Amino acid sequence: MLQAAVHSGTAGRRCVFEVFARRLPDGRRYGVVAGTGRLLDALEAFRFDEDELAALVGVVDDGTIRALREWRFTGSIWGYAEGECYFPGSPLLVVEGTFAEAVLLETLVLSVLNHDCAIAAAASRMTAAAAGRPCIEMGSRRTHERSAVAAARAAYVAGFASTSNLEAGRTYAVPTAGTAAHAFTLLHDDERAAFAAQVAGLGTGTTLLVDTYDVAAGVRTAVEVAGTGLGAVRLDSGDLLLLAEQVRRQLDELGARSTRILVTSDLDEHAIAALAVAPVDGYGVGTSLVTGSGAPTAGLVYKLAARQGADGRLVGVAKSSVDKVGIAGRKWAMRRSSADGVDVAEVIGVGGHRPAGTASMRPLLVELVRDGVVVGREPLDDARSRHLRSRSALPDTATQLSRGEPAIPTTYQQEQP
Structure with missing residues (x-):
């Protein structure tokens, strides 16, 4: 032309x-x-x-x-x-x-x-559904490497609290946050050893992934290792609504009343809305976010x-x-x-x-x-x-x-x- x-x-x-x-x-x-x-x-x-x-x-x-x-x-x-x-x-x-x-x-x-x-449109629907609970962008592994950085920035504009993409933090000063994966737990001889290593390296304010094996046992071990000041636990599978209720009750009984519950596992705005009544403190969102949720x-x-x-x-x-x-x-x-x-x-x-x-x-x-x-x-x-x-x-x-x-x-x- x-x-x-x-x-x-x-x-x-x-x-x-x-x-x-x-x-x-x-x-x-x-x-x-x-x-x-x-x-x-x-x-x-x-x-x-x-x-x-x-x-x-x-x-x-x-x-x-x-x-x-x-x-x-x-x-x-x-x-x-x-x-x-x-x-x-x-x-x-x-x-x-x-x-x-x-x-x-x-x-x-x-x-x-x-x-x-x-x-940003997908992120806005998610943050609206979250009703004030923080959302973490975690979609870098589900899109093109440069698109991931742009997606983290766009999600932040639309209300996401942070991103697991460190390049977005470096380039655009988007706050960064992340958690350990199941691979870290599986690397160790048992769950207790994995949790102890993570707490030793990152402090008791870290987030421990408790559903690699048995969730109730994982929560109990997490509190035993980190103490009642444990920052958060993460749930990444199963019936998140039911599990969140059970984990909140267990944490309270163990004295870890300030320990937060974060949930992940292919969340979108509809899943987030469905968890509105659950004792959930934050959401990690990946695939649905970086693909525009449809x-x-x-x-x-x-x-x-x-x-x-x-x-x-x-x-x-x-x-x-x-x-x-x-x-x-x-x-x-x-x-x-x-x-x-x-x-x-x-x-x-x-x-x-x-x-x-x-x-x-x-x-x-x-x-x-x-x-x-x-x-x-x-x-x-x-x-x-x-x-x-x-x-x-x-x-x-x-x-x-x-x-x-x-x-x-x-x-x-x-x-x-």
Whole structure:
């Protein structure tokens, strides 16, 4: 596309591309914006070096290679702030620049946002179901090695307390935590020796895995070795609801009333919700989280919404195929709330200038890049706090796990240019 646009003389036309989801994954009530910080970092580093250009010889012509050698994004980007909830049609990202600059960002933008938004949406459903009990991200062994780091970051944005992925801790300062595996117990001659070695190395605040053999015997041995100040025990198999009740009763009888119970074993938001009545203190979640709990992509698209016309002004454009009808024109987004502060609608303005906010209409687009310079970078904890506020403002139906429509409707209004 770039090569053809260079030859036709249209590569320099001013354009507006937008990222949005036509629909949410089946049954989901809201989406979650995540990956914005990663995307801004990637955009700053996005260049074509000589080795990459050499690999394009024979793929594109010399003129296009010259254009790529000089490629820099000098345009502007607006977007929903990281952690914000979104709905069908929400313009999560608005990219304005020349066609040559903006068209090359499609794969970069979508590969980051589709993955991270999917993970964050699943994580948000899980943390909502956990109702304040901490969730630990433990999915590194169930996904691609780089995706695992991104997943840990996205999960933290959506409320997870920590991750077992140390690279996510190093790169993004996500708090880290972990437990021993069954292999550590099986390495030793018996369970007592394994527990003694772990406590000697890590202290009595550690978490002992008590279901390698017999759970009741494991709990008794754990308290005998670590004392009543044992930090936690972990359950990784069986009927977790029943076992948690039995283990809590046993710990209390042994005097270990402050010892916490952590559960793992292929948990998802539904399993977490089912354990709401159990005496569980935290959840370790792996496979379901890093695969989006049934929705591994957010289904986001990157579409041209407006381009420069003959008179120099922007002209709205959109595809009109039967099953994928677009809405032409640059978008602005507001979230309408009721008098008591509950969100009631996603309002998308088309074709006009950015509207000012009011008491009941909150602007959603923030400036991320101005004239090629990143201006919207923020601490990860800001995105985490924003998500909690955004989710809390939605109607109560938003956190229901049953299938249903988006928590609030999306409406469009044509703005005056």
